[in-house]
Amino acid sequence: MQPAFHQKQLVKLHHVILDCVESLLREWLEKPEGEIIDIAAEMSRLTLKIVSSTLFSIDISSKTDKLGQSLRIALEYVYYRMNNPLALPVWIPTPRNSEFRQAKQTLDRLVLDIIQYRREHPSEQNDLLSMLLAAQDEETGIGMSDRELKDEVITLINAGHETTATALAWTWYLIGT
Ligand code: HEM
Numbered sequence: 001m002q003p004a005f006h007q008k009q010l011v012k013l014h015h016v017i018l019d020c021v022e023s024l025l026r027e028w029l030e031k032p033e034g035e036i037i038d039i040a041a042e043m044s045r046l047t048l049k050i051v052s053s054t055l056f057s058i059d060i061s062s063k064t065d066k067l068g069q070s071l072r073i074a075l076e077y078v079y080y081r082m083n084n085p086l087a088l089p090v091w092i093p094t095p096r097n098s099e100f101r102q103a104k105q106t107l108d109r110l111v112l113d114i115i116q117y118r119r120e121h122p123s124e125q126n127d128l129l130s131m132l133l134a135a136q137d138e139e140t141g142i143g144m145s146d147r148e149l150k151d152e153v154i155t156l157i158n159a160g161h162e163t164t165a166t167a168l169a170w171t172w173y174l175i176g177t
Contacts, residue, residue, distance in 0.1 A: 001152060004131035012126060013054045020050045039172045044165040051160040055153060056114055056129040067110045071157060073103035111150045119146075129153065 003009065024046050028037065048068065049061035060068035077100040081087055090097050118129060132152060136143050144152070 001132060001135065003135065004128050009131060013128075016053050016127075017050050020046060020053060024049075040165070040169040043168040043172070044162065047161045047165040047168070048157075050164075051157055054128055055156055055160075056118070057125045057127045058114070066106065070103040070107040070110070071154075073099060074107055075158065075162075077103070107154065108150060111153050112146055115146050115149050115153070128156070 024042070031037070045061045049059050052058055052060040052068075058067075059065075060071070062068065077096065080096070088094055088097065090100065114129070115133075118125070118133060122130070122133070129149075132144065132149055134143070
């Protein structure tokens with residue numbers, strides 16, 4: 001995946017990131033004077049929009065987006081498991097486990113659909129997914145399978161979204177104090 005993160009490649013995505021920031025600023029400007037903004041939630045929405053737009057050219061940050069919803073349920077579940085090591089195994093159909101399994105199934109299917117669509121329409125977008133689709137193993141010349149791509153995409157959404165949102169929220173806090 002590393003070539004996709006070369007500075008030269010990332011520069012091509014500057015305008016996407018800038019668009020996301022500018023649209024958030026426009027939303028803030030339209031708010032009534034003195035309205036309080038939950039900065040952690042706003043930064044999370046912003047980075048989810050940036051990571052999904054730069055990764056596969058789709059905005060999944062709205063509350064109603066099915067991919068974004070499944071991702072939130074799955075992430076909450078992962079944090080729950082990390083904080084509750086004695087929680088019942090995932091295969092036991094408790095309401096929480098069933099909700100997670102359903103969300104994971106939806107997430108996997110939606111991301112696989114995006115990958116399949118992009119394999120069939122290769123040159124439409126210039127984003128990280130198109131670079132990952134084109135990536136080949138240096139020794140074997142083989143590209144990634146759909147499943148490998150799907151796992152990388154979901155990892156990148158998670159790894160690239162909450163970390164940056166948290167860093168930005170604390171930056172605002174430091175500026176504020
Ligand atoms: C302030 C922002 C970020 C922080 C603090 C952060 C922090 C970290 C940390 C601590 C690790 C684990 C390193 C290790 O133990 O091996 C990691 C791994 C990773 N991060 Fe980030 N990260 C940030 C932003 C991002 C972004 C924007 C992306 C992608 C768009 C990303 C993608 C990844 C990936 C793919 C890994 C796994 C690497 C591997 O194991 O091969 N991160 N990050």
